[in-house]
Amino acid sequence: VGQVTYSDTFSSVSYGNNNGSNSFSGNWVETNETTSPSGGRIQINSNQLRFQNLDNRSIARNLDLSAAVSATLTLDFNRTNGNESILVQLWDGSSYNTVATLSGSGSVNYNLAANEMSAASSIRFITGSGNWGNSETIFVDNVLFTAVVSPAIVIDDVTVDEAAGTATFTATHVGLNTAGPFTVNYQTAD
Secondary structure, eight states: OEEEEEEEOOOSSOTTOOOSSSOOSSOOEEESSOOOTTSSSEEEETTEEEEESOTTOEEEEEEOOTTEEEEEEEEEEEEEESSOOEEEEEEOSSSEEEEEEEOSEEEEEEEOOGGGOSTTEEEEEEESSSOOOTTOEEEEEEEEEEEEEOOEEEEEEEEEETTTTEEEEEEEEESSOOSSOOOOOOOOOO
16 A cells, blocks of 8 residues: 655645645646736735636646545635635535635645545635635645555466466566556455
């Protein structure tokens, strides 16, 4: 068993930041917004993802958690002006589910459900309230998925010599790489 991370610390003004051991499946994608990380109501500002006057807008990013046996999402947030909120949502294979509401300041620590870990996993930030004013602002930082992955081993090229009592085969590691070495437990059977 190994651990991989998908992280965006917003350390540069780019929707393609990958600060973890693994890369997200794509960039952050805005909906009903400018699509620019340096302008508009959603943007990277002061090394954080800034939301201002968010009505009817959202931003999402995909990642592949298909090899995960467990995963945790953590992030930090800070509302600097106003009384609005943002929903943190995860894709469950058929729809987005709200896993946290950001209002005030603090951190999120959420253990993903099994249906939230797939090749099409996604996180989305969307307004949790309405009628945002022009100066109402929430910052999000340090978006981090920490996943425990189980390496997969495939056995092929099997040849058996019953007379000699031998079996020869190739064991190949497939799937995501782990952060370090791992062991494989096995058994033989008649």
